[in-house]
Amino acid sequence: MKEKRIASGNGGAAVICRGVEKAFGTGNARLQVLRGVNLEARYGELTFLLGPSGSGKTTLLSIIAGLLKHDAGSVEVLGRNLSELHNGEAALFRLKNVGFVFQQFNLIPALTAAENAAVPLLAAGWKRKDATAQAKELLTDLGMAHRADVLPNKLSGGEQQRVAFARALIQSPKLVICDEPTSALDGPTGRHVMELLRKVALSPDRAVLVVTHDFRILEFADRIAEISDGVIVKVSEGKEFQEHVR
């Protein structure tokens, strides 16, 4: 099983960060959060970004997602240099190519599970009927077929996160970005949704980048990058890391 994981992927990198720097504020209040980050996330792999609170994980993720501009260095996502995208292009680029999973799920309360999962398609101009049909298919893969027409407040945390996965994956994005996807869930549920994520999201032409604190889910990683104080201090293969921890 582990052998297969390491062997997966075509080796190419979906995300390449080189010397990325980012600071917030000016003058005395200036805070250098990223100090030259080098990071790769490869196609066909789950790359975990691990680090203490305040180390800059979310900041880096936001930059890779094109939501935040970096100060120096270069960020290449799916072959595009992000500095070259202006705002409108960045939104379209995200809509087409990047799937998002948030810690707090952020499902829209007035929409059913299927409609929530269909949001990116609707935003891309799909007809409601087609979009929800597509969403239901994906929800079925995630074991949520019976909950497709339920409103988010009737769903458990694990179920909400599965809907969020469906929303992130529905456009078949080449890059999926997850910020602390399990930290709002209990241990077994967290493990379960990560198993599902691996099953559904992993594909040879997609890279999945997961920021986490949660040591219980590290076994699902193909590669683990450790960040501390704004620099990547170590990158290890999932298998190595676990042996090391053990």
Place this chain on the structure above:
Amino acid sequence: MLTGDRPKYFGLVLAIAFSTFLMSHQMSIFVGLLERTRSQIRDVQDASIWIMDPKTQYVDEVRALSLQDLYFVRGVEGVQWAVPLLKGIARAKAADGTFRNSILMGVDDATLTGLPQKFLAGDWQSLRNPKTVAIDRVGYEYFFGAPPYQLGQELEMGSQVVRVGAVVDASPPFVNLPVVYAKFTEAINMVGREPRQLSFVLAKAQPGVTEEELCQRIQASTGLKALTSKTFGWDTIWYYIKNTGIPINFGITISIALMVGALVSGQTFSLFILENMKYFGALKAIGVTSLRIVGMIIMQALIVLAIGYSIGIFLTALFFQLTQDNLDLRGFRLLPEIMLLTGGLIFVVVLMATILSVRRVVVVDPAVVFRG
């Protein structure tokens, strides 16, 4: 999305409905009241030119003319005919002692020019009999009780005893008094303290002469003021607008209604948007453009607006429907112009409230979605 938050949704619909109701209701009554100030002018349908003392400003306060003036008017070229009209206040008293001040209209004995066209009982012929008057609905019901109407009842007008020969449907006067129509020569003996002379001369233009032209001719040759019914009606309305507290009172109520609508809908919308910011942030992160999100919110605002407005207008229409037989409220109704105006005002207010709060969606940094 807003529909997911029931209490807010209903609050919003209610606020808009309330505001719409209050505005359209008050505007209708305001317009109805102003309309009433020219009731006595409007009810004279057979003559189209009113001639009065140059100092007379509106229909309810008149400086009397002399018979001489009537003859002068008749002498003006282009006048087909001219008749006297008396408008005064007379105290009317029924046999059982019930009394009330009434608006007395003395119309030309020969032609009865100025008598309302619609009769609820009797006809204009009966006024030809001596000491016979026509009374309006309000007057009849005040003195003699509810219909069916019985003609021939006695009424003491000033020092004269007269009989009711007809019941007419007169437009409601501004002061809600009964209106009594009598022949001019009899009416001058019924009025109280006022001069026993004519208040107006009513005239009609010969075919081929425009009313405006004739008014100018009459003014030039007699030195009296001559106005078309329409102009005189508007002069009267403007007199009341300028010289009474009515517009201010109604203006205040209407502004309050508008402000309540603006504040409540504005407040609810910004709260709604604030509470849903993280979802809007998430949508922006996913790549949905601000324009689309804003469009969606405005769409929802318009739906709420349409529902609230419909309820409000329905309530106003219902109110006037239910009160149409009420003698104090008759004639008040919801005009299409008022529906449009109310709709326009409430639309602008809700749109402004939405746009002001929606601005925050545009400026929100989508990176907020990753923050706790």
